[in-house]
Amino acid sequence: MLLNALPSPEGGESFGDRLGAAVRDFGIPRIIILGFLGVLLATAVSLRLPMGQLFGNILTRFGMNGILVLAMIPSIQSGTGPNFALPLGVTCGIVASTLSIELDLRGFTAFFFAVGVAIPLGAISGYLYGVFQNKVKGQELTVGTYFGFSVVSLMCIFWTVVPYKSPEMIWPYGGSGLRVTITLTNRFAQVLDGFMSFKIGTMTVPTGLLLFFGMFCALLALFLRSKTGVAMMMVGSNPRYAESAGLNVDKYRIIGSVVSQALGAVGIIVYAQSFGFIQLYLAPLFMAFFAVASVLIGGASLRRATVWHVLIGTFLFQAILVVSMPVANKVVADNLAEVIRIIVSNGIILYALTRKEAGVDVR
Amino acid sequence: MTTPQQDHLGSSGDPRKRFDVMEALRRNVVPLLFTVLCVVGAYYSGLTLPFLINEIIVRMARNSFLVISLIIPILAGMGLNFGIVLGAMAGQFAFIATANWEIGGFVGLILTVILSIPLAILFGWLTGKLFNNSKGKEMITGIILGFFANGVYQFICLYILGNFIPIRVASMLIPGGIGLRNTIDLKQIHYALDNIWKISISFGSGVPVTIPVVTLLVIVALCVGMVLLFKTKLGQDFRAVGQNRHIAEVAGIPVDRVRVLAIIFSTVLAALGQIIFLQNLGNMNTYGSHVQVGTFAVAAILIGGASVSKATIGQALMGILLFHTLFIVSPLAGKNLLGNVQVGEFFRVFVAYGVIGVALALHAWQGVRRKKGGA
Numbered sequence: 001m002l003l004n005a006l007p008s009p010e011g012g013e014s015f016g017d018r019l020g021a022a023v024r025d026f027g028i029p030r031i032i033i034l035g036f037l038g039v040l041l042a043t044a045v046s047l048r049l050p051m052g053q054l055f056g057n058i059l060t061r062f063g064m065n066g067i068l069v070l071a072m073i074p075s076i077q078s079g080t081g082p083n084f085a086l087p088l089g090v091t092c093g094i095v096a097s098t099l100s101i102e103l104d105l106r107g108f109t110a111f112f113f114a115v116g117v118a119i120p121l122g123a124i125s126g127y128l129y130g131v132f133q134n135k136v137k138g139q140e141l142t143v144g145t146y147f148g149f150s151v152v153s154l155m156c157i158f159w160t161v162v163p164y165k166s167p168e169m170i171w172p173y174g175g176s177g178l179r180v181t182i183t184l185t186n187r188f189a190q191v192l193d194g195f196m197s198f199k200i201g202t203m204t205v206p207t208g209l210l211l212f213f214g215m216f217c218a219l220l221a222l223f224l225r226s227k228t229g230v231a232m233m234m235v236g237s238n239p240r241y242a243e244s245a246g247l248n249v250d251k252y253r254i255i256g257s258v259v260s261q262a263l264g265a266v267g268i269i270v271y272a273q274s275f276g277f278i279q280l281y282l283a284p285l286f287m288a289f290f291a292v293a294s295v296l297i298g299g300a301s302l303r304r305a306t307v308w309h310v311l312i313g314t315f316l317f318q319a320i321l322v323v324s325m326p327v328a329n330k331v332v333a334d335n336l337a338e339v340i341r342i343i344v345s346n347g348i349i350l351y352a353l354t355r356k357e358a359g360v361d362v363r
Numbered sequence: 364m365t366t367p368q369q370d371h372l373g374s375s376g377d378p379r380k381r382f383d384v385m386e387a388l389r390r391n392v393v394p395l396l397f398t399v400l401c402v403v404g405a406y407y408s409g410l411t412l413p414f415l416i417n418e419i420i421v422r423m424a425r426n427s428f429l430v431i432s433l434i435i436p437i438l439a440g441m442g443l444n445f446g447i448v449l450g451a452m453a454g455q456f457a458f459i460a461t462a463n464w465e466i467g468g469f470v471g472l473i474l475t476v477i478l479s480i481p482l483a484i485l486f487g488w489l490t491g492k493l494f495n496n497s498k499g500k501e502m503i504t505g506i507i508l509g510f511f512a513n514g515v516y517q518f519i520c521l522y523i524l525g526n527f528i529p530i531r532v533a534s535m536l537i538p539g540g541i542g543l544r545n546t547i548d549l550k551q552i553h554y555a556l557d558n559i560w561k562i563s564i565s566f567g568s569g570v571p572v573t574i575p576v577v578t579l580l581v582i583v584a585l586c587v588g589m590v591l592l593f594k595t596k597l598g599q600d601f602r603a604v605g606q607n608r609h610i611a612e613v614a615g616i617p618v619d620r621v622r623v624l625a626i627i628f629s630t631v632l633a634a635l636g637q638i639i640f641l642q643n644l645g646n647m648n649t650y651g652s653h654v655q656v657g658t659f660a661v662a663a664i665l666i667g668g669a670s671v672s673k674a675t676i677g678q679a680l681m682g683i684l685l686f687h688t689l690f691i692v693s694p695l696a697g698k699n700l701l702g703n704v705q706v707g708e709f710f711r712v713f714v715a716y717g718v719i720g721v722a723l724a725l726h727a728w729q730g731v732r733r734k735k736g737g738a
Contacts, residue, residue: 084503132724139727141503146720153713160705176703289510332522339521342514349507354496 029351033297033344037316040323049326052202060193061318063209064274065294067216068267068287069314071260072295076305077224078256079236080133082295084144086288087152088129089264092121094155097269097278098178101187102166111188114269122265123258130257134250145288152285159280182278189276209274216263221307223259232256237303293317293345296352320344393718394668394678397685405688408695413570415691422687423680424557424578425643428636429660430679431585432629436501437674438593439625440605443661443719445505446490446626449512450633451653453482457638458549458647459520463530467551469559472642475552479634486512487630491623498608502671502723509657520649543649553645556581578639585632586676601625605672633660662686662715671726689714 044054068086075083083089096118100110129147136143160177164170168186169178183189195208223229235242235252243249268287272278295305298313321341328336388395405415429447436444457479461471490508497504521542530536530543537544557575565571592598600621603611612618637656641647664674666689667682690711697707 135731136724136727137731138499139502139723139730141500142506143720143723143727145503145506146716146723149716150713150720153709153716156709157706157713160703160709177705289507336518336522339514339517342510343518346507346511346514350493350504350511353500353504353507354493 027299027351029348030297030299033316033320033348036344037320037323040320040327043327043331044323047327047330049330050202052200053204054322054326056202056204056206057322058315058319059203060206060209060274061322062315063192063206063213064271065267065290065318066213066310066314067263067270068291069294069310070216070220070307071263071267072291072300073220073224073305073307073310074232074256074259074263076295076300076303077229077236078232078253079239079303080140080253080256081144081302082141082288082292083257083260083264084141084288084292085129085133085148085151086260086264086291087148087284088125089122089261090268090284090287091151091155092125092261093118093265093268094272094278094280094284096121096265097272098162098164098169098182098280101169101182101184102164104166106187108188108191111191111269111273114188115266118265118269119262122262126258126261127254129261130254133257134253148288149285152282156281178280180279180281180283182280184272184276184278188273191273192270193274206274209270212270216266217307217311220259220263224307228252228255289349290317290341290345293348296348297344300352301355302352317345391668393666393722394681394685397666397689401685401688401692404692404696407699408692409699410692410695411570413572415688416572417570418691419684419688420572420574421643422691423683424575424582425640426636426660426663426683426687427582427680428585428639429633429656430636430663430683431582431589431676432632432636433660433664433669434589434674434676434679435592435601435625435628435632437664437669437672438605439601439622440608440672441494441622441625442502442671443505443664443723444626444629445502445657445661446494446508447629447633447636447660448509448653448657449486449490450483450630451637451656452512452516453486453630453634454479454637454641455647455649455653456482457634458552458641459524459535459543459547459649461552462535462547462549463532465532465551467555469555471552472555472638475638476635479638480631483631483634484627487627488623490630491626494626495619495622505657513654516653517650545649545651547647547649549641549644549646552642555642556639557643575643578643581639586680589676597621597624658715658719659686662718665718665722670722686715 045051068090071086071089072082075081093114096114096116099117100114103113105113132147133140133144162178164178169182171177171179192208192212193206195211197207198205224233231242231247232252232255234245235247235249236256239249242252268284294313294317295309296313297317298309298311300306300309300313321337324340325337328340429451432447432450433444436442454475457475460478461475466474490505493508494501494504524530524543525536525541535543535547554575556578559577560575562574562576563571564574593602600611600616601624603614603616604618604621604625608618611621633656637653641652644652663682663686664679665682666686667678667680667684669675669678669682693711693714694704694707697710698704701707
């Protein structure tokens with residue numbers, strides 16, 4: 001561990017070495033992913049698929065997933081690695097959304113009520129998880145993964161016994177518990193997507209959604225530049241140094257967790273309003289993995305992530321998903337897109353895990 | 364990097380005898396807790412004892428190999444090998460081949476085993492190499508590797524098989540398309556091992572208890588083999604690497620090679636385990652049978668009292684017994700206690716994930732405390 005922290009002897013590198021280093025830094029998987037996207041786009045054009053519609057879809061999915069991916073930044077920056085316990089925050093967001101339906105709210109009121117409830121809920125759960133996380137330093141990734149799984153399966157029991165009355169959520173002919181998917185059509189489906197949206201040719205731009213996502217990006221970027229944010233980054237990049245500089249390492253790790261889970265809670269509401277449905281039970285189980293993969297595709301490592309990484313990564317990942325679906329349907333006529341999603345997302349996570357410098361400092 | 368073993372050495376040297384009962388309780392708190400849960404669950408499930416015993420024997424015979432396959436990597440200091448999913452895939456690829464050639468019975472089973480071993484060695488070698496590149500993060504790497512491999516597996520089964528590699532048996536393919544169906548019938552191999560010699564013991568009027576003797580003998584042979592393995596040079600190397608990688612390196616043990624060997628052993632055993640599992644089941648869920656293998660095996664061994672750095676065969680067997688008893692009784696107990704079958708089912712999923720989460724957290728927590736104490 002200590003050896004990694006020592007600066008490696010540098011200087012006297014040729015241009016070839018530096019080019020090689022640049023390629024290595026960008027990462028061969030990312031080059032493959034970019035190339036793959038290029039091939040997909042070329043195929044889509046040659047198959048005469050409706051490109052305007054496809055780009056509109058990419059924009060929507062970009063905004064829809066963006067905040068969930070943003071949730072990775074605070075946890076990575078505070079040194080706890082990608083937040084594999086994201087389902088915790090996601091669950092808080094789902095609870096808030098179901099609450100807004102139970103209270104019979106509609107439109108923007110319902111959406112902002114849900115967001116307003118989700119943020120404190122996510123923050124509280126993030127605080128508790130942060131305290132817990134400080135006890136398992138060095139194993140945050142593995143513990144987080146199974147913590148997330150446990151929360152989701154525990155919430156399954158909650159959804160079967162929760163005493164909600166709204167006919168939109170319970171089964172129509174008795175039976176206990178909530179439905180597996182709850183339709184948001186009359187609630188807050190597409191309230192953001194439709195806000196000030198306009199068309200360029202056949203491409204629909206979901207203005208409200210992008211604005212909302214942009215606002216969160218800006219807020220997070222400001223937070224990262226604030227005193228707290230900088231301190232958090234120091235704690236993450238070198239805990240020993242931060243400690244000797246008088247920073248409370250545990251405190252900043254908790255702050256990272258709080259912000260991350262709160263973003264996760266908001267993220268799932270934005271996701272649900274765009275998607276048009278809330279999915280309960282085991283649906284959030286793998287939410288964390290695609291978010292982790294997105295930020296890593298964007299160029300983040302397990303120790304460093306920026307808003308740009310999120311923007312680039314989410315866009316690339318969603319572009320692959322959106323374009324691969326119709327292309328795969330035309331070429332092989334099957335659910336190849338799903339298989340590609342699994343391979344790409346887990347492949348990039350594996351790559352990040354095996355990078356030498358990526359080791360999270362165990363202290 | 365401190366070693367996990369230091370703690371055990373320190374605590375066992377405690378001279379005060381009075382604390383030994385508490386110490387024993389504390390150490391076995393997980394299996395004891397689950398024994399209580401199982402007994403309560405079994406009581407409220409309303410199942411008859413012979414039925415329950417029958418089910419438990421079936422599941423012990425099915426799952427023992429898969430769970431025991433976790434022991435070597437644990438002792439080699441690589442944590443819980445979530446990568447056994449790849450071993451299960453090797454077993455399934457072998458089954459696809461023998462089902463395609465329509466070779467059944469005991470010969471078919473042996474052929475499946477023979478085919479699966481080189482595949483499992485290859486997968487294990489790759490997994491081991493990968494783990495050597497992510498030292499200290501083997502477990503999360505294993506989890507993600509399982510997902511990744513599942514993607515590749517689906518790709519092969521959906522697009523390569525039947526397309527580039529011809530499949531002779533039409534009923535194995537998706538009607539009118541390429542790729543394998545969701546379920547593959549393995550009736551030629553069904554019970555190929557279990558039915559060689561079965562003993563039925565009847566208890567009065569209830570269902571007679573059936574014991575698949577040969578399967579259990581194979582499991583006993585595996586257990587004996589494991590004990591013998593740890594008496595060999597290689598077995599000692601596994602332990603040495605597990606206790607302290609750096610000291611082992613200095614002592615001249617090729618650490619990286621030993622670690623890869625540990626994973627190869629584990630993957631091959633998992634492949635055999637999946638074959639035993641599927642010959643008992645009689646059909647294969649092409650895209651689902653292997654997915655949860657890692658989680659369930661890991662949960663079982665942890666419930667038996669193993670930890671991330673310590674495991675014995677006894678703990679593995681105890682864990683299978685408790686975990687699967689809970690699996691059998693929890694839906695019915697949930698129904699009788701709470702009036703809801705679903706709650707029981709969700710509860711057992713929660714137990715599987717929760718136990719792993721708690722065990723990993725405890726392990727990490729002890730690690731942090733030890734470091735603070737040592738510094």
